[in-house]
Amino acid sequence: NRRILLASRPHGEPTADNFRLETTDIPQPATGQVLLRTVYLSLDPYMRGRMSDAPSYAPPVEIGQVMVGGTVSRVVTSQHPDFKPGDWVLGYDGWQDYALSDGNGLHNLGAQQTQPSRLLGVLGMPGFTAYMGLLDIGRPQPGETLVVAAASGAVGSVVGQVARLKGCRVVGVAGGAEKCRYVVEELGFDACVDHRAADFAEQLAAACPQGIDIYYENVGGAVFDAVMPLLNARARIPVCGIIAHYNATGLPDGPDRLPMLQGLILRKRIRMQGFIIFDDYGSEYGDFLQQMGEWVGQGKIKFREDMVDGLENAPQALIGLLQGKNFGKLVIRVADE
Ligand code: NDP
Structure with missing residues (x-):
């Protein structure tokens, strides 16, 4: 299980030294928990803010903590009644191969999904x-x-x-x-x-x-x-x-x-x-998803993903995002579907 931690706070542009990759055992779910395999990790500009301890609308990532981020994952094992092995889930499990969840803030997307990475971009x-x-x-x-x-x-x-x-x-x-x-x-x-x-x-x-x-x-x-x-x-x-x-x-x-x-x-x-x-519009997400899903399905809204393979490449990809190197929604493919 690889995880990328915040190693130090950047001054100006982030560098590779601000991140550290560590390897741990795969965690085991207790009663009420699920074990998730991250498949897609979203990289977004706000992550630069979380690396800093300047005042913000959300608390910073602490030094030594796993970098935060939106994820699309699959349930590996489940001790939770609402999730089965193989289910796709949308969560906020950060820069790591595996994560445990008690189901809080986790959206079950079911066993069948086409292009679930869209839930981090055009539909997310x-x-x-x-x-x-x-x-x-x-x-x-x-x-x-x-x-x-x-x-x-x-x-x-x-x-x-x-x-x-x-x-x-x-x-x-x-x-x-x-x-x-x-x-x-x-x-x-x-x-x-x-x-x-x-x-x-x-x-x-x-x-x-x-x-x-x-x-x-x-x-x-x-x-x-x-x-x-x-x-x-x-x-x-x-x-x-x-x-x-x-x-x-x-x-x-x-x-x-x-x-x-x-x-x-x-x-x-x-x-x-x-x-x-x-914070401001959370309750409207369902209505948005309905409308945007329709437009995307009809070809009225197009989208492009910039898919980068490998969790280990996330730091460089985030650095590049802040320099305009991405072309489309930046997503890390952490594992194969
Ligand atoms: P993008 O996919 O658009 O990627 C970032 C892009 O920003 C780069 O590709 C680059 O595009 C452009 N950019 C970077 N630096 C500069 C610069 N110095 N001058 C001009 N353009 C620059 O990112 P997102 O679509 O995810 O995010 C877009 C904006 O939306 C960000 O500011 C982000 O923080 C904000 N945001 C705000 C949210 C909110 O709740 N308020 C939620 C989500 C996003 P190019 O090469 O074309 O210049």
Whole structure:
């Protein structure tokens, strides 16, 4: 049984030294417990926050603890009445081959599943985040222009496609020509701009001739700088994430631009609202799953997984996620189905 622990807290970008792989015996379930074999492990940007002990909405992983993470697993042995060997389960069992559970927070998905890794992506936490942030805070109206960055990723890809279904003009922002091509040609966005281009701000302005009504914030940084002057009166900004800043060790240098931002919010009557998906919307997950399952089944929402083989490769994959190396929802295949 391999487990990956947090060995030390990163300063800036995480490195391989911040993680430690250890091998233990496979645990045995007591009465009321199940033994789970991890098949898929989700890697997500929030994990960078858990590696740090800065104040957050959730407690940090302690040094020497197993890294946390969403998992799709199979029941190996069960001493729990609700689970049988062979059942698929959705849980939060972290970076390890095997885990014990008392069933708390564990969702039984039954013995038959097609592509269960989708429950970590388009049909899981990231898809749900995209859906609620867009619909509840973004409130898309037909004919409006929406901009979303990390557009080929787990959240951004769903934001843009749902906004298209709601009748918006959708402009993506992504890193590199290949991701941009995918976003337009496969996902059906109206345009996509490469944030690494020297003239990124001009390209974004050209792609948004009517300004921006909804900016779904996934990254912050230079993308937000380019978005600000394009915002229309009564624009909405669901603040979902600011991944460009997750490795920052302090505030950036330069003049204090807070009065400028507050002035813009005031004059343009902009609404900016943050949210934490399961804290704020947990009770809506069932309705989301029903709707998204239908759209995915009908081919109206497409998704792409970036599947990395081997638990031992999780640290490097998480480091890469924060540098834009993933292309699609990042998932570790820990074991064969
Ligand atoms: P993605 O699959 O989109 O992967 C992260 C992507 O972020 C990278 O591939 C890269 O895409 C982009 N990125 C990284 N650094 C930068 C940078 N400096 N500037 C611009 N883009 C960058 O991740 P998710 O879809 O899982 O997450 C997207 C966002 O949603 C994150 O900010 C995350 O924290 C947030 N989130 C928030 C939740 C909530 O409850 N509020 C829940 C889930 C996610 P590219 O190469 O295209 O730039």
